[in-house]
Amino acid sequence: MRTLTLTAIALVLPAFAFAQDAVQVDGSSTVFPVSEAFAEEYQIATGNRVVVGVSGTGGGFKKFCRGETSFSGASRPIKTEEAELCAENGIEFLEMPVAMDALAVIVNPDNPLTCMSVEELKTAYETEAQGKIDNWNQLNPEYPDQTLTLFGAGTDSGTYDYFTFAVIGEEGASRGDFTATEDDNITIQGVSTDPDAIGFLGLAYVEENRGRVKPLEISYDGGECVEPSTENAASGTYQPLTRPLFMYVNKAHLDEMPNVEDFAKFFFDPAHAIDLVASTGYLALPEAAFVAAEEKLAARKTGSFFDGGSKVGVTPADLLAAN
């Protein structure tokens, strides 16, 4: 009986207790450290509440386009079908670049290799390679006759989406028979213990594991070998594995909810935003980008600059233009 009453109370309650005052942030796990940093500092500074969930870029957009969340982190630009879903539900959004991230290709420290070309990476990971490419000398006749073990980010991650897009040319078009994991620490573990291994992951993981794995320089389009580093990502020379990270903001929520607008202003205030982004291991955009973002926010400029998908070769200057 007591349970019945409780259940009854519980079922009636939401009707009048649904005033959720916390700002709702969701989206990509890659952007999560950034969202977390801002949510934490904002709450300390103002006492206002911000909560952050992790549903992945795609899962985040599903909630965002239903109007459930006010902010959605994304490790790639919004796709056409996602933007259409938003439009169907009457959700207008602002697309705000927040940081740059780089992907790194890593090998075991015992591997003498220092540089690889994008074409060789494509040969190793493309769909046609499945069951056929299993030796380093198949990538390049100069490489040793040595078994090739492949690691990489799992298919649900934005890291995988961007890697396949940038290296293979089509999002999601990779071989299926490599060790794919949603946890980049597993890739570190695998590559650090296997001299035959190669893998790809977010640059932040490489920085934390210097010595255990060796990041390779990348040669793009027959160009020079470029080392993966935040500096090279910032200058736009480390291509094609540099990608922008975004925060999408619901315009109606900005207009109607004061705490959403307040948090958005905090998010793009160059006075502390640059340091906060940098503290998460990502590359902060230059101050001009944040100033432009503030103006974009004030002007409520909606829509996506990227027209339905990732682009290779985006530099911070492009993102500035996007604002």
Next chain:
Amino acid sequence: MTMATEGSLGAAVQTDQTAFDAVRRAKQKDIVFATGGLIVMAIAMTLLLTLIGDLVIRGAARIDYGFLTSYPSRLPERAGILSAWVGSLLVMLVTAFLAIPIGIGAGLYLEEYARKGWLSNFIEINVSNLAGVPSIIYGLLALGLFVYGFSLGKTILVAGMTLALLILPIVIVSTREAVRAIPRIIKEGAYGLGADQWQVMWSYIIPAARPGILTGAIVGLSRAIGETAPIITIGALTFIAFLPPAPVTPDFPLISFAWLNDGFTVLPIQMFNWVSRPQEGFHIAAAATGVVLIALTFTLNGIAIWIRYRLRKGYRN
């Protein structure tokens, strides 16, 4: 005569010999089986202890007052699990309140009242099957039904209801088994003395089955506390740096249910998030969270064992 004696003696010796051989073979088999069992148990225990030991070695030093009373943070050394353990505890509270009474009620009804027939067989098979359904399925069901169907949102209440569904089959099956294990003599004796069905139920069956029922309930809760998949599916948060409103208020009516409608996170999600971060400091925090989670589970089990022991003693006297 001598021949005969010798002959029968020889036969006796021979029979003795075969008997000895048979006994020896049986003993050998016994030793092989026992050794095999010992090895298997040693492997299982070593694995378990290695896992726990690894967690404790890496995480125990990180657990202090600050860790238990701080919110998550982007800085590993500042991060704590306050919102996570409070969330876990509140979700467990809802789960226990829903799953235990409903599960016990259903189990008692199915075992004692329901007419035995194809329908009750069908239900029995399905309840047993439900106990083996992967937990993510319950998460998807809850997302569609509770979160969107009933528009309850991603709240502590919904998480509690989801986990209650998940462990309901465990509670029902263990209740039925506990009732089935009661000697018939007790029941028939009570009926023989003229007790009606309700009196038998209340005064004999429920008290006798209580330890078994309780074990089932705790096994269920111990499973629920470690579940991540269904909770993530219904949309639990990862970063939350405040607590739900307190269940006890200074004003009338002194009890508040507002916490049921708050967002939340739980220990396994916090742990999962930290494990996948690049910084070593977060890995240590994740190990520490694991230790807290294991300690919580052990405490739950410990309470169950203690209550069961008390109840058994009470029943025998």
